[in-house]
Amino acid sequence: MDAFFSIFHGSILVPWILSMVMGIFVGGAPGLTATMAVALIVPLTFHMQPVAGLAMILGVSFCAIFAGDIPATFLRIPGTPASGAAVLDGFEMTRKGQGALALALDLSCSVIGGLVGIAILILVAPVLAEFALKFTNFEYFWLAVFGLSMSAIISKGSKTKGVIAMTLGLVVATVGIDITTGFPRFTFGSMELTAGIGFIPAMIGLFGLSEVFKSVLNPENFKAPTITHKIKISFASVGRILNRNKLLILRSSVIGNVIGALPGAGADIGAWVSYGMAKKLSKRGDKFGTGIEEGIIAPTSANNAALGGTWIPALVFGIPGDTITAIVLGAMMMYGLKPGPLIFQQNGFLVNQIFSVAIISQIFLLIIGWLGIRAYTSLFKFPRNVVLVAVLIFSMMGAYALRSSLFDVGIILVFGILGFVMEKNGLPLPPLILGLILGPMIEDNLRVGLVKTDGSFWPFFSRPISLTIFILLVVLFFGDFFLGIFKRFTQNNGP
Amino acid sequence: MNKIHPDHLIGLACLALAVTIYWVSAGFPTLTTGASELTGPSFYPRVLALVLVLCGVLQIISGFKNTDEDRKLNFARLPAAWSGGGVGHVLTVCGLIIFFIYTLEFLGFFITTPIVLVSLMWRFGVPWKQNILYSMVLVAVLYLIFGKLFTIYLPSGILEHLGL
Numbered sequence: 062m063d064a065f066f067s068i069f070h071g072s073i074l075v076p077w078i079l080s081m082v083m084g085i086f087v088g089g090a091p092g093l094t095a096t097m098a099v100a101l102i103v104p105l106t107f108h109m110q111p112v113a114g115l116a117m118i119l120g121v122s123f124c125a126i127f128a129g130d131i132p133a134t135f136l137r138i139p140g141t142p143a144s145g146a147a148v149l150d151g152f153e154m155t156r157k158g159q160g161a162l163a164l165a166l167d168l169s170c171s172v173i174g175g176l177v178g179i180a181i182l183i184l185v186a187p188v189l190a191e192f193a194l195k196f197t198n199f200e201y202f203w204l205a206v207f208g209l210s211m212s213a214i215i216s217k218g219s220k221t222k223g224v225i226a227m228t229l230g231l232v233v234a235t236v237g238i239d240i241t242t243g244f245p246r247f248t249f250g251s252m253e254l255t256a257g258i259g260f261i262p263a264m265i266g267l268f269g270l271s272e273v274f275k276s277v278l279n280p281e282n283f284k285a286p287t288i289t290h291k292i293k294i295s296f297a298s299v300g301r302i303l304n305r306n307k308l309l310i311l312r313s314s315v316i317g318n319v320i321g322a323l324p325g326a327g328a329d330i331g332a333w334v335s336y337g338m339a340k341k342l343s344k345r346g347d348k349f350g351t352g353i354e355e356g357i358i359a360p361t362s363a364n365n366a367a368l369g370g371t372w373i374p375a376l377v378f379g380i381p382g383d384t385i386t387a388i389v390l391g392a393m394m395m396y397g398l399k400p401g402p403l404i405f406q407q408n409g410f411l412v413n414q415i416f417s418v419a420i421i422s423q424i425f426l427l428i429i430g431w432l433g434i435r436a437y438t439s440l441f442k443f444p445r446n447v448v449l450v451a452v453l454i455f456s457m458m459g460a461y462a463l464r465s466s467l468f469d470v471g472i473i474l475v476f477g478i479l480g481f482v483m484e485k486n487g488l489p490l491p492p493l494i495l496g497l498i499l500g501p502m503i504e505d506n507l508r509v510g511l512v513k514t515d516g517s518f519w520p521f522f523s524r525p526i527s528l529t530i531f532i533l534l535v536v537l538f539f540g541d542f543f544l545g546i547f548k549r550f551t552q553n554n555g556p
Numbered sequence: 557m558n559k560i561h562p563d564h565l566i567g568l569a570c571l572a573l574a575v576t577i578y579w580v581s582a583g584f585p586t587l588t589t590g591a592s593e594l595t596g597p598s599f600y601p602r603v604l605a606l607v608l609v610l611c612g613v614l615q616i617i618s619g620f621k622n623t624d625e626d627r628k629l630n631f632a633r634l635p636a637a638w639s640g641g642g643v644g645h646v647l648t649v650c651g652l653i654i655f656f657i658y659t660l661e662f663l664g665f666f667i668t669t670p671i672v673l674v675s676l677m678w679r680f681g682v683p684w685k686q687n688i689l690y691s692m693v694l695v696a697v698l699y700l701i702f703g704k705l706f707t708i709y710l711p712s713g714i715l716e717h718l719g720l
Contacts, residue, residue, distance in 0.1 A: 101706055221614045225570060228607050232577065235604070239597040244585060246597055270649075277645035277680070446680035447690055453649065454673060457656060458698055462708045467657045474653050486562050504600045512595050 064413030068421065073113045077418070080105075080117035081124045081425055085433035088125030091132045091269050091452050093459050094141040094261060095125035095328075099385050103392050111396040112411060116418040118392065122385050123422050126328055126364055127171040127430050131437050134163050136452065138269045142260070142498060143328035143364040145212070145491045146336040148268070150349065150356025157352050161438070165299045166354060167361045168430045170310060173303070174362030175423040177314035178321070178369025183416050186373050194378075196323060198510035199521050203530035204323065205502045207537075208330035211337035213492040214537055222488045230496020231503065233258055240501070241508055253468040260497045262460040262472040267490050269456045270477025273449050275484070302354050309339060309355060310362050317363030321370025327383025328364035328371075329498065333491075335363030337537075369419065376400055376412065563619035570612030574605040581605075648679045664713020665703075669695050 068074075080102050087098035102121045106114030129140030134151030147167065154163035196204070209231075213223030236247045237257030248254040303310065316338060317331035339359035340349040349356045367383075374380040379400040381387035393400055398408060441448060460469040480490055514520050521527055584598040652672050659668045673691040682690070702708045 219618070221611050221618065222566070224607065225566065225611045225615070228604055228611065229573075232573070232601070232604050232608075235601050241595065242585070242597050244597045246584065246601065247580060273649060274646050277649065278642035444682070446682055447677065447686070450673060450676045450680065450682075450690075451694060453676065454669065454694060454698065457653065458702050461660070462702050462706060465709060467660060470653065470657050474650060474657075478650075486566055488566070507600065508595045516595075 065417040068417050077116040077120050081120040081429050084121035084124030085128040088128030088140050089131040091138040096384050098125040112414045120422050130167045137272050146332040146360035150352050153352030164434045166357050170358050170362040171365040172423045172427050174314040174366040178318045178366030179419045181318045182369045198506040199527045202506040203527050205499045209499050212333045212495045226488045227492035227496045230493035231500045234497045234500025262469040263476045264494050265456045266473035266476030267480040271480030274481045313359045313362040314366035317366035318370035321367030322373040328367040331367035332360035332364040336360045561619040563615045567612040567615030570608045574608035577601050577605040661711045664715045665710035
């Protein structure tokens with residue numbers, strides 16, 4: 062308990078809250094992501110005591126992951142990959158004039174998901190870590206394929222088109238140096254391509270620029286404000302929605318948390334799997350994607366819960382749960398902390414402080430997130446033509462800023478055109494970007510696994526966890542097909 | 557020509573891409589130990605190529621099965637859909653992005669960016685007074701965020717040579 066109260070000290074609170082505000086701003090701006098927010102805050106933490114630095118990092122990550130949903134909902138541009146799933150129903154709700162409700166729901170679910178995730182972290186860390194330890198290349202391969210396939214299946218359009226989009230993403234991910242052999246693939250002699258195609262500029266182009274193209278192609282509402290509806294929502298109505306979806310919130314948070322606990326799998330996979338599960342298990346499954354509450358609740362609780370999960374392997378094993386915790390672990394080592402099983406004994410007080418900070422961050426998130434929504438809504442009251450220009454220049458600068466590379470700005474252009482063409486032809490965008498992100502994970506685990514087994518594919522199917530995920534995958538793809546055959550069969554044999 | 561459905565084109569594009577991948581990856585080296593072909597650089601791209609072939613075929617089949625009249629490509633209709641201010645806007649955006657890429661380092665951030673902003677807003681119909689005001693504000697905001705907060709190097713371009 063001492064640890065809990067110790068965090069309410071000015072020297073910790075002030076930078077902590079300031080970094081949360083920064084997280085909202087950076088996460089909510091199209092072109093800037095949650096990982097960027099964390100990466101940018103870390104150097105600022107070096108002058109502080111460890112607990113203040115960690116509080117800043119925790120605060121900024123939770124806020125940025127939530128804030129990524131703001132442009133996803135209002136502009137159909139995910140602020141960060143974990144918000145990819147929020148685009149589906151969030152934007153549809155905005156089109157129905159319910160954008161503010163969507164975000165209020167989003168915020169509440171993020172906070173609840175975050176709290177559930179942390180609760181699981183505190184209670185279950187060792188057990189979950191045991192489970193995570195069982196995962197080797199074979200399981201990681203299937204998990205990544207599963208998460209990716211989820212996004213392909215549940216996106217709008219036919220399953221085939223979803224798979225095409227996902228495969229395109231995987232193909233793009235192969236451009237660059239092959240990690241295992243060091244051989245440059247599909248680089249056609251270009252030095253920039255040797256480094257591969259960055260997923261952030263690709264994401265900005267695919268979602269941001271293509272949306273700008275779509276908007277400018279029909280310049281009817283150009284001079285009108287981007288968002289016209291009010292932000293007065295009663296918390297009572299949000300409360301009612303939350304109440305009738307208690308089970309969904311809990312389930313999504315747990316899914317998000319478990320996936321976050323797997324090293325390398327973070328909020329983005331968590332959000333998609335949760336969305337996919339919710340859609341399959343819901344009575345209103347076919348309404349997903351048209352702007353319904355479950356479509357918001359599932360991914361937004363999951364992605365914040367996943368953050369809590371990513372700290373499990375980080376604290377218990379010193380293995381990052383995702384890119385954000387990878388950065389955090391680096392920072393912790395600079396403070397002289399050694400994450401791992403011993404950290405609970407040697408730095409028990411600090412660990413409790415971390416848990417306390419995580420919990421209180423959720424409360425702060427509720428307030429700061431709310432202010433962030435209002436701030437962004439005021440920004441979006443500007444006429445559409447101005448907002449689009451601002452989005453465009455932020456996207457271009459955001460891409461340039463990553464590596465001080467104008468090549469990345471070119472990537473935005475190429476993917477912007479690609480995204481536009483894809484959408485015109487019914488090909489969904491999220492699977493492509495997820496394929497780009499997960500491609501290396503899928504290929505590396507496949508090949509390392511094959512090296513381990515000396516070329517045999519058998520362990521990919523015989524290991525229990527691998528087999529389970531594989532069966533889930535088959536059900537996912539072909540379940541409807543077999544169900545259809547089964548129904549026809551039983552009808553023919555009926556009375 | 558009226559029977560061509562966009563799905564056919566998607567399918568063909570998939571097949572074309574698959575063939576390209578397969579052909580380019582033929583030039584990748586293969587390892588000579590252990591599970592050589594399976595863990596070399598060409599294995600995985602070829603698996604992807606295979607998936608693309610499958611999808612391409614499914615798409616082409618779907619193109620034949622799909623009787624949605626609206627989606628059938630009618631080449632005579634296309635020019636009508638592309639007229640109007642919209643396409644000009646798209647081309648302006650593309651053109652200005654290319655301009656940005658080629659001039660940012662030469663002209664510098666403080667010349668290229670305002671040019672891009674003012675041109676975009678002009679093209680999109682923002683009144684001049686607001687145009688200049690918003691552009692100035694945006695340049696300042698971008699400078700503060702990227703140049704100062706994120707400490708990204710923003711090229712000075714020719715301003716440097718002028719001693720500014």
